[in-house]
Amino acid sequence: DAMVIQNPRYQVTQFGKPVTLSCSQTLNHNVMYWYQQKSSQAPKLLFHYYDKDFNNEADTPDNFQSRRPNTSFCFLDIRSPGLGDAAMYLCATSGLEETQYFGPGTRLLVL
Amino acid sequence: GQQLNQSPQSMFIQEGEDVSMNCTSSSIFNTWLWYKQDPGEGPVLLIALYKAGELTSNGRLTAQFGITRKDSFLNISASIPSDVGIYFCAGRNTDKLIFGTGTRLQVFP
Numbered sequence: 001d002a003m004v005i006q007n008p009r010y011q012v013t014q015f016g017k018p019v020t021l022s023c024s025q026t027l028n029h030n031v032m033y034w035y036q037q038k039s040s041q042a043p044k045l046l047f048h049y050y051d052k053d054f055n056n057e058a059d060t061p062d063n064f065q066s067r068r069p070n071t072s073f074c075f076l077d078i079r080s081p082g083l084g085d086a087a088m089y090l091c092a093t094s095g096l097e098e099t100q101y102f103g104p105g106t107r108l109l110v111l
Numbered sequence: 112g113q114q115l116n117q118s119p120q121s122m123f124i125q126e127g128e129d130v131s132m133n134c135t136s137s138s139i140f141n142t143w144l145w146y147k148q149d150p151g152e153g154p155v156l157l158i159a160l161y162k163a164g165e166l167t168s169n170g171r172l173t174a175q176f177g178i179t180r181k182d183s184f185l186n187i188s189a190s191i192p193s194d195v196g197i198y199f200c201a202g203r204n205t206d207k208l209i210f211g212t213g214t215r216l217q218v219f220p
Contacts, residue, residue, distance in 0.1 A: 004153075031206050042114060042199060042210035043154070050206065090153050099144060100208055102153035 003027050004103035006091050012109045013081050021076040021106045023091030032074040033100065034066060035090040043090050049074060078108075086110045117200055117211030124190055125219050132198060132214040133184040140202030140209075143176050143183040148197045148213075157198075158185070190218050 005024045013019040023032065030051050035043035047056045049068045063085070065077040078085055091103040117134045124130060134143075142161055146154035158169050160176035160183060167174055173186045187194055195218050200211035 006153075040197060040213065040215065042213055045207060048206065088151075092153075094206065096206075099142070099156060099159050100203075101156065102146075105151070105153045107151065 004091060004093055004101055006089075006103040006106050008106060009104060010107050010109070012111060013078075014111050015082065016080045019078050019081055019108065021078075021089050021091075021108070023074045023076070023103055024072050025091075025093045026072070027093055027095075027101065028071060029093035029095050029098075029101075030071075031094045031096070032068060033092040033094075034064075034074070034076045035092065037088040037090055037105070046076070081108070081110045083110050115200055115202055115209055115211040117214055119214060120212070121215040121217070123217045123219065126190060126192060128190055130187040130190055130194070130216060131184060132216075133182065134200035134202075134211045135182040136202055136209070137181070138202070138204075138209075139180040140204055141180070142203040143174075143180075144201045144203065144208070145172075145174050145183070145185045146199045146201060148199065150196070154199060187216075190216075192218050192220060194218050 007022050033048040034046045037043045046060045063079050068074045088105045088107050090105045092100040094100040115134050115136045144159050145157045148154045158167050158174040163180050164178050165176045171188045198214045201208040
């Protein structure tokens with residue numbers, strides 16, 4: 001059974017058109033993460049939520065925002081996507097100081 | 112950002128061969144994780160290591176946490192075509208992971 005679910009799996013957007021990616025989990029984990037991954041590089045952490053507490057990485061562009069309305073769901077909003085934002089976006093969850101489990105990812109294409 | 116040194120960068124092997132890859136860090140980690148990522152998918156956890164010197168197996172996979180907590184290796188025995196993918200090590204101290212640079216494994220029949 002899927003534990004970390006990401007929708008959609010593929011997303012096409014236009015340059016500058018806002019886009020939202022979603023993640024849900026059935027694990028009841030406290031912590032949820034958003035990563036950006038480009039062409040066979042390691043995932044790069046954008047931000048994470050510890051329950052409702054939002055923790056932004058210092059080098060995450062302002063163009064990227066996130067919302068976590070409840071324990072199960074977390075959203076990644078890209079306000080004005082640029083060509084350089086085309087990537088795989090990975091959601092992950094973990095319990096407190098526990099192993100991270102990743103979703104299948106959403107591949108974003110910016111035209 | 113900080114990354115772990117993972118080697119080799121890529122490997123091309125024949126089906127049935129054994130594989131070894133390793134990860135080193137200048138920092139100590141409490142937990143060491145090994146993930147496999149198939150093309151177009153998210154990383155899947157293979158093995159988690161929690162104690163210095165710990166040796167853990169998962170089927171044909173074996174991983175060890177270095178005594179100094181600064182390194183780890185992953186071995187795959189008798190490789191098969193579905194072992195193809197990118198293998199990432201990751202160290203964890205807090206709620207964040209520090210990833211290795213990845214090892215791309217290609218298995219030829």
